[in-house]
Amino acid sequence: MKIRVDFDALWRSVEMMGASDRDFRFSAVNKGELAIDAELERGIEVDLDNLETTSGLLSYQGRQVLLYIPDQGRRISEVLESPEKGKKFHVAECNTLDAMRSRGRFERYVVTNDMSGVFSVSGTDPVAGYQEGKAELCVCKNCLKFLNYQGYQKGGPGKSSIFEGFTLERFFKTYSTRFRSLPSRFTDRGGGYSEDWQQISQSFRAKRDWTCENCLVNLADERRLLHTHHVDGNKRNNESSNLKALCVDCHRKQPMHGTMMIKNNDMATIQRRRKQQGVLADSGSWDEVLDLIDSAYEGVALKLLREGHPAPEVAADILDGDKGVILTPELSWPAKKRAIVDTGAQVQLLETAGWRAQLVTQVLQR
Ligand SMILES: [Zn+2]
Numbered sequence: 001m002k003i004r005v006d007f008d009a010l011w012r013s014v015e016m017m018g019a020s021d022r023d024f025r026f027s028a029v030n031k032g033e034l035a036i037d038a039e040l041e042r043g044i045e046v047d048l049d050n051l052e053t054t055s056g057l058l059s060y061q062g063r064q065v066l067l068y069i070p071d072q073g074r075r076i077s078e079v080l081e082s083p084e085k086g087k088k089f090h091v092a093e094c095n096t097l098d099a100m101r102s103r104g105r106f107e108r109y110v111v112t113n114d115m116s117g118v119f120s121v122s123g124t125d126p127v128a129g130y131q132e133g134k135a136e137l138c139v140c141k142n143c144l145k146f147l148n149y150q151g152y153q154k155g156g157p158g159k160s161s162i163f164e165g166f167t168l169e170r171f172f173k174t175y176s177t178r179f180r181s182l183p184s185r186f187t188d189r190g191g192g193y194s195e196d197w198q199q200i201s202q203s204f205r206a207k208r209d210w211t212c213e214n215c216l217v218n219l220a221d222e223r224r225l226l227h228t229h230h231v232d233g234n235k236r237n238n239e240s241s242n243l244k245a246l247c248v249d250c251h252r253k254q255p256m257h258g259t260m261m262i263k264n265n266d267m268a269t270i271q272r273r274r275k276q277q278g279v280l281a282d283s284g285s286w287d288e289v290l291d292l293i294d295s296a297y298e299g300v301a302l303k304l305l306r307e308g309h310p311a312p313e314v315a316a317d318i319l320d321g322d323k324g325v326i327l328t329p330e331l332s333w334p335a336k337k338r339a340i341v342d343t344g345a346q347v348q349l350l351e352t353a354g355w356r357a358q359l360v361t362q363v364l365q366r
């Protein structure tokens with residue numbers, strides 16, 4: 001029996017939903033998952049009490065989200081004119097949210113993973129009456145402080161440039177490893193390359209011995225995690241002086257790579273290889289740590305550095321007798337049996353093994 005499947009129709013609908021057609025696997029095209037992504041992009045109304053968090057970040061069904069209030073009340077005309085005066089959107093479990101919670105739920109709260117930064121707002125102006133429109137709202141500063149995003153807690157002039165330079169794309173990318181599912185449209189669409197690109201990239205990376213030119217990790221056995229980067233940003237300039245072999249982690253840290261996200265298990269693979277190959281030296285310097293850690297831990301690392309702690313080990317395996325490896329925290333001090341972890345369950349797990357662990361959110365809030 002011959003089974004005919006109309007893939008064209010499938011692709012058309014996948015494309016219509018804004019999903020990417022790269023990295024295609026049958027399991028990935030799950031109707032329910034795509035429906036959640038499409039719904040989340042439009043925005044889903046939530047009850048503040050049911051808001052989920054992951055290491056202090058807002059989440060919905062395993063995806064990273066932001067929260068905003070569409071109703072701008074009496075100030076709607078002003079907000080449409082000067083969006084920076086509008087109600088801020090939230091990206092973390094900040095104290096403003098606590099305050100809103102205790103005031104009760106009088107407002108409509110919407111979560112979304114739309115990264116355009118443009119929000120649908122409405123309200124009733126005492127003079128002009130009901131109005132609605134789009135506004136580029138600003139991020140909540142308490143959220144940036146909560147996460148020590150890019151070192152925001154330090155204050156000083158750096159603070160305002162972090163706020164002014166904030167983009168949702170970069171923010172979501174920073175924390176992509178913390179979430180179970182990455183919406184498919186966030187993956188690189190692969191447009192703009194020359195036709196022979198696959199071949200050029202393949203032979204270029206082979207010439208570089210499948211080694212990242214930045215962190216020196218060798219990915220000969222995980223070739224998909226090594227990319228060929230265009231230094232000048234022009235995807236058609238394939239001069240070898242314009243190409244650089246970079247592991248996915250070093251690649252996403254390049255400027256102008258806002259939407260390049262990395263999955264948790266891929267980051268773990270890269271850290272494991274770096275460790276095995278001695279790229280992640282034991283007790284290196286803070287500079288080295290900041291260069292090589294998963295960017296989701298940058299805020300907490302900058303805080304520890306400012307508090308004067310010695311540089312931690314990155315992605316060291318913690319062993320417990322015959323149980324083998326029980327956890328691989330991003331930041332730990334094996335000699336002192338101390339580690340920074342994400343969940344209460346991980347704290348307990350390490351405590352039973354004679355370690356002392358602290359939550360990322362605890363360090364950020366002290
Ligand atoms: Zn906030």
Ligand SMILES: [Zn+2]
Binds near residue numbers: 247250
């Ligand atoms: Zn690298």
Ligand SMILES: [Zn+2]
Binds near residue numbers: 228229230254257
């Ligand atoms: Zn690149």
